[in-house]
Amino acid sequence: DVVMTQSPLSLSVTLGQPASISCRSSQSLVYSDGNTYLSWFQQRPGRSPRRLIYKVSNRDSRVPDRFSGSGSGTDFTLKISRVEAEDVGVYYCMQGIQWPRTFGQGTKLEIK
Amino acid sequence: EVQLLESGGDLLQPGGSLRLSCAASGFSFSTNDMSWFRQAPGKGLEWVSSISASGDKTFHADSVKGRFSISRDNSKNTLLLQMNSLRAEDTALYYCTRGTSHPGDWGQGTLVNVSS
Numbered sequence: 001d002v003v004m005t006q007s008p009l010s011l012s013v014t015l016g017q018p019a020s021i022s023c024r025s026s027q028s029l030v031y032s033d034g035n036t037y038l039s040w041f042q043q044r045p046g047r048s049p050r051r052l053i054y055k056v057s058n059r060d061s062r063v064p065d066r067f068s069g070s071g072s073g074t075d076f077t078l079k080i081s082r083v084e085a086e087d088v089g090v091y092y093c094m095q096g097i098q099w100p101r102t103f104g105q106g107t108k109l110e111i112k
Numbered sequence: 113e114v115q116l117l118e119s120g121g122d123l124l125q126p127g128g129s130l131r132l133s134c135a136a137s138g139f140s141f142s143t144n145d146m147s148w149f150r151q152a153p154g155k156g157l158e159w160v161s162s163i164s165a166s167g168d169k170t171f172h173a174d175s176v177k178g179r180f181s182i183s184r185d186n187s188k189n190t191l192l193l194q195m196n197s198l199r200a201e202d203t204a205l206y207y208c209t210r211g212t213s214h215p216g217d218w219g220q221g222t223l224v225n226v227s228s
Binding site: 048055090102103104106 | 173214220
């Protein structure tokens with residue numbers, strides 16, 4: 001199985017300050033079609049997961065542009081340029097290249 | 113607007129069976145791969161099963177293989193998960209999603225509680 005490792009597992013950020021979450025995979029996430037199947041999800045308290053980013057850096061519609069994804073191969077990052085109160089929740093990375101699909105452990109973001 | 117509405121969750125004893133349904137609307141169901149994910153109380157996300165658009169290919173996590181079966185009815189825009197021989201560790205909120213490689217739409221979930 002592809003192991004996804006996130007860091008940090010918790011993050012306390014002052015409003016308006018940046019935040020960054022790392023995700024590393026145990027194998028390359030580049031598929032034979034040339035795409036890299038790494039996505040990021042946000043789960044606000046009591047809510048369903050919501051996809052933020054797919055294929056490393058493609059932001060979903062209605063996702064604020066303060067969220068960005070980057071990386072390649074086995075090393076990926078989700079950045080929030082200026083944290084807002086509504087960003088509180090848990091963030092997960094997920095690989096979609098191999099069965100079983102696997103997630104990182106989750107990173108809990110709180111406001112300092 | 114894409115809508116995924118799960119149903120069928122219940123409280124049941126170990127060894128029991130349950131069938132979850134997901135009613136899909138707002139997109140072309142028959143041309144989309146679909147998946148089930150779950151989240152145990154206070155835990156992270158776990159992939160359970162996926163099915164191709166036509167239904168000819170299915171995939172299951174090792175933890176449910178031989179006990180769960182994913183299927184779909186494209187004429188009714190419905191995704192199904194048949195769950196047999198349920199265990200306490202299957203207790204979770206089960207989500208239906210559109211897509212398998214990077215699921216873009218998630219339902220609100222249906223709760224399965226396996227307890228004696």
